[in-house]
Amino acid sequence: MSSEPSAPPAPAASPAPSALSAPSAPYRPGRLSTGDRVFLSAFIGLPLLALLVFVWLPAxxxxxxxxxxxxxxxxxxxxxxxxxxxxxxxxxYPPFWPAVRNNLIWLLFTALLPTPFGILLAYQLDKKIRFTKIYQTAIFLPMVLSLAVVGFIWEIIYNPDTGLLDSALRAAGSAHHIDWLGDPDLNLWAVLIASGWRHTGYIMILYLAGLKGFDPALKEAAALDGANGRQTFLRVTFPALKPVNIIILVVTVMESLRAFDIVYVLGGGVGSKPGMELLSLLITDNIIGESSxxxxxxxxxxxxxxxxxxxxxxxxxxxxxxxxx
Structure with a gap:
């Protein structure tokens, strides 16, 4: 019994030419509603107004x-x-040049001691040592406090009668009471140590953030070339973190030039003690001092x-x- 051959399947209908050739409509962004305009105006205008009123106008x-x-x-x-x-x-104006000298001393001290020490701490804590989070928190804790609070803490430490530092010296056998904040030869260095204690934690966090984004393959390549840890840091890591180094240098310079809070607290308020003159204190003395x-x-x-x-x-x-x- 023979069967007739089945008819071939009908070809699929092709889309209409007009559907393929029709150009897409140009994108036209919708107009902002009144609420959006008010929000954007407030979001942009208020910060600009605050910047104008509190920064540029006083300047x-x-x-x-x-x-x-x-x-x-x-x-x-x-x-x-x-x-x-x-x-x-x-x-x-006699206090001006001593203030300039003390600001330069502040800058050199901060750049040569707390800043390198903070970088060193960051490099060591980046090695995945045990309890690294605890160390980071302890070192960064002074940065959470304001400079005024740091000044009050160190004022207690430097107290010549009941302070921690003099008590430790007396326990070691010293019979002398040292007026750390009253002696013109010592008070600036005492304030610098207190400021450096806080500055070290700030630099450590900044550099540690840069090290977290550093490519470990570069360290591995340096190790394969026979470089030790010090050579790897000086010749590979440090140059590669140039943007972070620029930020740290700018922060160090600005912190040194605008130093005020901690000197104001440890110096006893308005009126610079001999040996503690700074440009920021001279500005305050002349504007809000007894003789304006x-x-x-x-x-x-x-x-x-x-x-x-x-x-x-x-x-x-x-x-x-x-x-x-």
Whole structure:
């Protein structure tokens, strides 16, 4: 019994040419609703307004007042003096140059001791040693505290009668009471040690964050080439973390130039003790001290601003110029 051959299947219907050739409609973003506009305006406008009111307006006001004399009370007593305040600062203002010297000492001390020590601690804690989290927390704990609180802690330590440091010296056999904060030859170094205690933990965390993102293959390649740990760090790790090094250097310079809180607490408030003069304290003394000299204080603030901008700007320009080359 023969059967007729089955008919071939019908071809699938092809899509209409108009569906393939029709161009897609251009994307048109929807217009923001009134609520979105209000939210974006507040989200962007309020921080800009705060920046203008609390940063730029006082900065420009200080620059303008630096060319005047004013007691800070009666606006009618503002008198234009031109460059008189700046001339007085650089020629007939005795505390200025000791303050500049102490700021330079602060910068050198911070850059040569706490900063390298914080980098060393970060490098050691990155080796996956036992209890590393506990060590990190203990070292970073002073950074959680404000500089004013750190100052109060070290004021208790430096107390010549009941302080921890003098008690330890007496237990060791010393019969002398050392006035750590009253002696002009010691008080600046005492404050530097207290500031360095806090600064070390900050640098450690910054560098440890950089080490966590470091490619371990580079260390392995250096080990295969026969480099020891010190050579690997100096020739491989440290150069590779150049962005972190720039941040640390900028932070160190800025912390040294704007040092105020801890010196204010350990120095006993307004009025710089002999040996503890800093530019930030001179600004405060002239603006809110017993005899207000707003013009002098504003001129000192402008000088400090220019020094900070010159130091940071020069370093950043040189650094980025080398990278472009």
């Amino acid at each position: 420009f006001t200080s620059i303008a007042l630096s060319f005047t004399t004013w007691d800070g009370i009666d606006l009618g007593d503002i008198h234009w003096t031109g460059l008189g305040n700046y001339t007085e600062i650089f020629t007939n 000299h707003i013009g002098y204080g504003s001129a000192l603030a402008v000088v400090l601003l220019l020094v900070s901008l010159a130091a940071i700007g020069t370093f950043l320009v040189q650094t980025f110029r080398k990278e472009d080359r």
